[in-house]
Amino acid sequence: MTQKARLLSLDVIRGLLVAFMILVNNPGSWEHVYAPFLHAEWHGFTPTDWIFPGALFVVGVSISLAFEPTRQKPALPTGLGKKILRRVAILFGLGLFLNAFPTFPLDTWRIPGVLQRIAIVFWACAWLYLVTNWRQQIGILLALLLGYWALLALVPVPGGGSPNFLPQTNIAAWLDNNLLGSHIWSHSISGDPEGILSTLPAIGTCILGMLSGSLYHHNQHRPAPWSRQLMLFGAAIMALGWVWGLVFPLNKNLWTSSFAVFTAGLSMVILAACIYLLDVRRIRGWATPFHHFGVNPIALYFLSGIVATLLYFITLSDGNSLHSWLYSNLFSSWLPLKAASLAFAIAFVTFHWAVAFILFRRKVFIKV
Template identity: 40%
Template sequence: MKNRVLSVDIFRGMTIVLMILVNTPGTWSNVYAPLLHAKWHGYTPTDLVFPFFLFIVGTSIALAYQNKTSGTSVYNKIAIRSLKLIGLGLFLGAFTITFPFFKDFAEIRFPGVLQRIGVVFFFAAILFINLNWKKLIWVAAILLIGYWLLMVFVPVEGVASTLERAPNNLANYVDVHIFGTHNYKPDYDPEGLLSTIPAIVSSILGIFTGLILTSKHDKKTTLLFGIGGSMLLVGHLWDFIFPINKALWTSSFVLVTAGWANIVLALIYFLTDVKKIKLGSIFKYAGANAITVYFLSSFITKLFYTIKVDEDTSLHGWIFNKIYVHDFMTMELSSLLYGLSVVSFYCLLAYVLYKRRIFIKV
């Protein structure tokens, strides 16, 4: 990737590390509140992690495709990468350790994190190659406003729409009628079909940041802080009529999370690219093989939960209870230490891959 920006690599790696941390506590029964998702409306630090990654996908698109023009070969590469991501996500959802190594078809969840990344990458990349930044602003605005109007004003089978977990929540209604049993839960899917529309905007907003970082603007840090603060303000104002909600990926959620992403990235950019302070190299290593590290962590975690040490105890539970649970510390701390140990392992793996110049592109 030409015109590589160190802060982008660090931000991407930091996001992947946080994704692993929040996904692998020692026990889900004892987790510090900031490391859990909001129960429904509102957001916690954990709710920022996935939109941060979609945001940085957009930033990376701006860096990687800035000199590309539309054409069959470019479209093919974009489509193949998208299909790989979707395929990896479906594999994670379908795999089981018992023969024939895949769940029954009715039990396989179709949506998922990697699937959403693949779909969002595809549309964001195609839009970036074909539209200038002014048209992209219009696309982003139309998608966010259109999603708000759909979710609030379109009735479901004659019943007024709701933004709660209910049958007349339009996003849930669409998912249930298209995917049937292939959802995360019967009453909502955090990576559902309709909510992928505003998720594309999360990536488009990252594209704008990528364009700023590669521009000749002499006050990039100030500009990013200003844009981030403005998005936070608008997002929180929109929250009054369209609540901030990760599960529904509401338009207010898109703006608030992109606002925080700009602010965090601006800070990292100022320290690393402007002031040349050597900071966060371990995150850079993770960022170089981000999807690989995330996929391995998800796959191995699934194995640890599936493999049984005895009839009632998984390998994950056995390791946690034997090594991390002690009378002199709280269960929340034990759970966090387990997660940090997992993160440390994948940071070490990422470091080894980086030093050996092994970069697995998906």
């Protein structure tokens, strides 16, 4: 498989994730959203819950593809550590900026976030990939997932609480609330959804992506056998995660180990389908919009956060936000409320696809 074809599947699934993330983050009204486009309130799983772990899984696959030639060298290149840290700092900084824009309230400035978690997970997994082999990575994966299960299931919550998986009294929420205080997501029913302890199994999600990338190298860069193996392993890992969820519930907020395993298996299956369609059968027309998103994912995600915030922040003469005016006049005035809310989200995604298309046509690829 050529470099261009090899990367197409990954770009497309990356773009699919970004487009889906923008869609579910920007309904016309949060009071009128179809259930599949909402996160599970606590235990459980919806299609929307796959988006972020899917993104971290893709980060892991990308690490494997990008760093394998470097790992084969006798010594790591000078300056590699600085390049990794630079990317981590930029991602973390962009996330902090999004959390505070446009008012920048120092007393409640949320510290964790989506881009911040990507930054931390990328930093940890990039170094793991460079200094460990796949067997050691499996050992670290098991330690993270089983260790996190033990922490939540066996360690008493300081202050007298028994171990539990409840929203307000689990040990992950206790740690976030005590260490981060008011600097967590203000709408959370627990600790921060991208909190401190739950970053450990999130690293596990990325390691499973790295191991999936290692299968590609094992198959000598041939897409057909890689696709078959990913499909088989993915189905088995999904089943394992689902069974584990019977005793350690699937939970996106806590990023339970069962959730990490189940969503990684689902990511393998979806990636396998993309590889089969795009690189084996070469059926590619459907993927073009997602390819446009996938070559500038961070830039488009960041832009969507800025635009969404401005739509709420800009107030018109009647006192309503620009978001409210657009939704009321263009969508909810003639559509059923849930359909109107979804139509607004689709229009929002379409606007960002137009930006993605322009960047793609002009060969502007914003690297982070």
